[in-house]
Amino acid sequence: MSTAAESKTPAKGEIVLEARNIVKRYGHVTALDGANLELRAGEVLAVIGDNGAGKSTMVKVLCGAVVPDEGEVLLDGVPVHFTSPMDPRKRGIETVYQDLAVAPALDIATNLFLGREVRCRGILGSWFRMLDKRRMKSEAQKEMTELKFRLPSIESSVEDLSGGQRQGVAVARAGIFARRLVIMDEPTAALGVRESGEVLNLIRTIRDRGLPVLLISHNMPHVFELADRIHIMRLGRRVALTTPKQHSMGEVVAIMTGAMPGNEQAPGADAVK
Amino acid sequence: MPANGVASLNRGTVALGRAIATPAVGPLVVLVVFCAIFSLSTHTFLAVGNLSLVIQQSVIVGTLAIGQTLIILTAGIDLANGAIAVLGTIVAGRLVNDAHNPVLCLLLAIFLCTFVGLLSGLLVSRLMLPPFIVTLGLLGIVTASTRLIAQGGAFPVTDELLGWTGNSFIVDGSGVTYGMLIMFGLYALVWYLLTQTAWGRHVYAIGNNRLAARLVGIPVQNRLLSVYVFAAFLYGIGAWLALGRIPNADPNSLQNANLDSITAVVIGGTSLFGGRGSIWGTLVGTLIVSVLRNGLTLSGFDPLWQDLVTGVLVISAVAVDQISRGKQR
Numbered sequence: 001m002s003t004a005a006e007s008k009t010p011a012k013g014e015i016v017l018e019a020r021n022i023v024k025r026y027g028h029v030t031a032l033d034g035a036n037l038e039l040r041a042g043e044v045l046a047v048i049g050d051n052g053a054g055k056s057t058m059v060k061v062l063c064g065a066v067v068p069d070e071g072e073v074l075l076d077g078v079p080v081h082f083t084s085p086m087d088p089r090k091r092g093i094e095t096v097y098q099d100l101a102v103a104p105a106l107d108i109a110t111n112l113f114l115g116r117e118v119r120c121r122g123i124l125g126s127w128f129r130m131l132d133k134r135r136m137k138s139e140a141q142k143e144m145t146e147l148k149f150r151l152p153s154i155e156s157s158v159e160d161l162s163g164g165q166r167q168g169v170a171v172a173r174a175g176i177f178a179r180r181l182v183i184m185d186e187p188t189a190a191l192g193v194r195e196s197g198e199v200l201n202l203i204r205t206i207r208d209r210g211l212p213v214l215l216i217s218h219n220m221p222h223v224f225e226l227a228d229r230i231h232i233m234r235l236g237r238r239v240a241l242t243t244p245k246q247h248s249m250g251e252v253v254a255i256m257t258g259a260m261p262g263n264e265q266a267p268g269a270d271a272v273k
Numbered sequence: 274m275p276a277n278g279v280a281s282l283n284r285g286t287v288a289l290g291r292a293i294a295t296p297a298v299g300p301l302v303v304l305v306v307f308c309a310i311f312s313l314s315t316h317t318f319l320a321v322g323n324l325s326l327v328i329q330q331s332v333i334v335g336t337l338a339i340g341q342t343l344i345i346l347t348a349g350i351d352l353a354n355g356a357i358a359v360l361g362t363i364v365a366g367r368l369v370n371d372a373h374n375p376v377l378c379l380l381l382a383i384f385l386c387t388f389v390g391l392l393s394g395l396l397v398s399r400l401m402l403p404p405f406i407v408t409l410g411l412l413g414i415v416t417a418s419t420r421l422i423a424q425g426g427a428f429p430v431t432d433e434l435l436g437w438t439g440n441s442f443i444v445d446g447s448g449v450t451y452g453m454l455i456m457f458g459l460y461a462l463v464w465y466l467l468t469q470t471a472w473g474r475h476v477y478a479i480g481n482n483r484l485a486a487r488l489v490g491i492p493v494q495n496r497l498l499s500v501y502v503f504a505a506f507l508y509g510i511g512a513w514l515a516l517g518r519i520p521n522a523d524p525n526s527l528q529n530a531n532l533d534s535i536t537a538v539v540i541g542g543t544s545l546f547g548g549r550g551s552i553w554g555t556l557v558g559t560l561i562v563s564v565l566r567n568g569l570t571l572s573g574f575d576p577l578w579q580d581l582v583t584g585v586l587v588i589s590a591v592a593v594d595q596i597s598r599g600k601q602r
Contacts, residue, residue: 086490099484099485101482101485101489102485103478103482105548106474114485115475115491116490129471130469131469131471131474173489
């Protein structure tokens with residue numbers, strides 16, 4: 001198993017994932033209109049925007065679910081072409097979805113390794129396809145301890161966990177298997193206030209272990225609690241890039257809705273930087 | 274921290290609830306209770322010859338129920354498995370009667386059954402048609418094809434190979450047929466696949482939360498296809514066991530086998546909603562039905578009571594599943 005610790009970590013501030021001039025049209029609707037995005041090493045970048053601002057299309061482009069009409073995506077400065085959700089995964093990008101992407105009847109260790117099961121060494125594994133359950137269990141235990149994620153037991157069913165812990169399992173899975181970065185699409189949308197707290201802590205731990213996190217969220221308090229930088233989208237473009245210190249929550253919402261101008265060129269302006 | 278006490282209490286009740294509801298523990302208790310009742314109420318139930326008979330009577334449905342379990346675990350259902358097995362018996366029976374090579378005939382019959390599984394698997398996995406509809410349609414298609422092939426006749430099995438699964442040897446005074454050994458072997462094989470391989474985990478995950486299975490990168494379509502093909506292969510083996518059990522390939526046989534296989538799976542504690550259950554549960558469920566039919570007959574009840582009690586058991590099993598699922602919400 002490869003973890004963030006094993007892979008080379010670029011210096012803090014270096015651009016890990018970049019999207020340039022992304023255009024995506026659905027019929028007459030332009031969802032993304034020359035959108036840019038940069039995720040830097042060691043940061044949590046929050047992507048926010050009103051409904052229809054293009055943030056979910058942007059995420060789909062970055063995680064391979066949608067192929068853009070124009071523009072390019074670069075990973076570590078190298079252009080990449082994602083055409084299916086498996087492509088980013090092969091390159092070490094993991095995505096956490098807002099729906100709880102876990103199998104409730106299966107135990108935690110099984111869920112963590114689902115789709116990436118580890119087989120025994122030797123003939124048992126290669127010929128008889130036997131799973132190395134003990135190894136998966138101990139690895140799962142180790143990773144959960146490192147992530148400081150408290151669980152009753154690695155062998156308990158996911159359905160015995162709270163909603164926050166369940167989503168925590170999905171987040172932990174991404175954190176364990178991602179080598180480059182983690183994309184989190186509304187990870188707390190289905191959770192209550194207290195439950196969100198566990199997930200937010202987990203995201204912070206993942207960042208502190210060296211993985212940059214792209215966080216898409218509607219929830220302003222969560223964004224302001226976690227984000228190092230905030231990327232604000234409006235009408236299919238980035239209109240502002242700020243930090244929780246530069247702007248207040250009210251100002252950010254004003255930029256989001258267009259009540260206040262952002263610090264980039266106005267949407268609809270033809271000039272390209 | 275007070276929360277810890279609550280958590281451990283919860284864990285205790287949850288563990289207890291799960292022990293009763295999901296694995297084969299609950300059904301096993303039912304099986305033991307039935308055996309105890311019948312051995313007290315009749316003198317003949319515990320006779321070695323009778324126990325062998327109980328297992329022999331469960332061999333065909335027991336094997337069909339293995340395939341049924343796999344399909345139900347993926348949140349599907351198979352309404353055609355009895356019909357597919359009958360197709361196998363008729364094809365093998367007729368071709369051997371026409372003096373073709375028995376080995377080839379048997380292989381062809383099993384292959385044909387597997388091919389039907391390929392069809393249903395493709396329709397379910399690629400066209401995303403509901404398994405209920407696909408197998409309902411196949412039930413009609415396969416039954417009609419079988420009758421067309423049989424041309425109104427039945428085919429007595431005289432060939433040594435076709436009837437081999439009904440041959441027995443004596444262990445401690447009770448007859449053990451090769452068919453029983455094959456069935457137990459298949460249970461062991463499927464237990465291994467379900468619990469010790471990634472394929473098995475994927476089967477559970479697909480039935481439990483298909484979207485999650487897809488999102489974590491499980492090739493859901495291929496896994497589903499493999500389940501339907503493998504299940505139908507087992508039905509082909511079931512056809513061979515049927516030829517050994519009743520040495521006459523008759524298109525009118527095994528009419529109830531399909532519903533009996535679903536009954537066995539459900540009584541064995543596997544959830545019709547998919548993703549939960551065990552293959553041992555199905556074996557126990559098969560034996561429960563067989564013990565029940567045998568015991569009630571020995572006790573002198575009208576055969577109608579067998580169906581009545583089986584019906585009660587099916588509803589109770591589904592109710593237990595539903596209630597235990599409800600508690601987990």
